[in-house]
Amino acid sequence: MTTEVDFYELLEIERGADDATIKSSYRKLAMKYHPDKNSGCKDSEGRFKAISEAYECLKDPQKRAAYDRFGHAAFRNGQGGGGGGQDFNAFSDIFENIFGEFMGGGQRGGQRGPRRGADLRYDMEITLEEAFQGKSTDVTVDVSAACDTCSGSGAKPGTSAKNCSTCGGAGKVRAQQGFFVVERACPSCHGQGQVISDPCNACHGEGRVEKTKTLTVNIPPGVDEGTRVRLTGEGEAGARGAPAGDLYIFLHVVRHSIFEREGTTLFARAPISFTTASLGGEIHIPGPDGDLHSIKIPAGTQSGRELRQRGAGMPVLQGRGRGDLVVRIEVETPTSLTSRQRELLEQFRATETGKEHPQTTGFFNKMKKAVAG
Structure with a gap:
């Protein structure tokens, strides 16, 4: 009777070791027991073959899952372990449970039929004043839209798609390879589960055609650089009646000649005369709302002082209130005197x-x- 050493013990690692640990330990042990370094030593040669076999198993996620579940019996091809046929079926079931999510898994999360259309991006420039007030504007985009002739089905009017005879409408076919059950997209219907024998002449069975659409975009007050506006269902149409993707409008605020912005706060530089700085006074700053904001200058104001006007900044996006207006004072020395x-x-x-x-x-x-x- 042959003694089977646990693969984890052979590689001197814990059962929960990650891939990097497995690889590192294997390299160290392989160098130690390599036949070239242990000429004529049968024990080292046998140990080298054993750790190589262990590494080949544990480095493969599927084989490792099988080994963790069934041990060495998973690789006997029906020998031992209480009956080959039963072992194979049991492993097929557990393999499907573990990996079904990634391979389609039949009815457990597998996606069949036409896929949702792709999302689209549109970049739009707006002024600071438009970002302040908000606006409604139209954009023109070229997209794949649902075919009007066949209503997006892809089939000639009066006909319809039929279940694929190869996969029975599942969109996937299965094949057994050793003790693995491999599931892949049906080659006849390409994973859609249905075939069109009489395609629409307008879209050639795709269910969508290229169109130019004009869409209205509502930009709310207070948007900032990089704000996204989503138009649901206005992206690429899905094939053969599948839902359309979304259109994302990315907003870019043009640099302003007076104001700089940080969130809802507006910053502006204001030069004043040295007499106003000395004696005090008042200046007026036009805001993006079109109003003149009065800023009082205290007597003795120095260059670099910041004066804050509460509630004179940008609106809060999808909220109430406004930020502040901050004016940075620069005292100007006269250059020409009478x-x-x-x-x-x-x-x-x-x-x-x-x-x-x-x-x-x-x-x-x-x-x-x-x-x-």
Whole structure:
């Protein structure tokens, strides 16, 4: 009686080992017991053949599942294990349970008949103002649509498709290879389960024809770059009456000359005169809604200060309220002065004590201390 060593023990791995672990362990052991490194050693040669056999089994997901279920009996081709025919049938059932999901599995999730049509993509550019307000617009696309002549069936009017005689309408055929049950698409109907003996002249049996369609797209207020609008059932028509795919409209917001956007917040740069920055005042920013937003400038405002106007930004997509408008202030130094303006500024400079510019005074005081130190 021959002693059969467990394949996992031969490869020195756990039963739940992943593929990378199996491969790594096999390589290490194969190098150790390879006949070229153990010349004349019968034990090493036998061990090398055994680990090779174990690796050939466990590296294959189907064979490994069979081994985990039935052990060495799964590979005896009917010898031992309580009767070859019963073992084969039992393994066929468990193989179908395990792999039926991936191979069609008959009625357990197998897909037969015409497939759903493909989804389509359409890229559309809109302005920031359109993203703010929302809009309704038409797009023209070339798609495969259901054939009007045969109503998408693919069969000549007055006729209909019939169940495939090869697969009996299942769309799949089975064949036994060793202890495996292999299931594949029916070669006669190509997996559709039905055949058309008298195809439609307009679509040649496809059930769909090329058409140009004009569709209305409703863009809601508050959309952003990359927002998708889905038009259900407006993609490619499925073959022979199968459901159509969807059309996805990808939105791209054109760069604005004034505003930058982060979510629902709008940012704008606003240059102001140094007198307005010094004395305070008010500026007006036109928003994407068409309104003028008044921004109050506090006296003593410095460059880089951000002033926030609540509720003056972009609308919340499919929600309530709006984001904010943030204005970044840039104080502009005059570059051209009249003699009178220069005279007034000279008079102002003559009255300066340093308290008017605390940052400037503080900076140079630090510099003096650093040099003195």
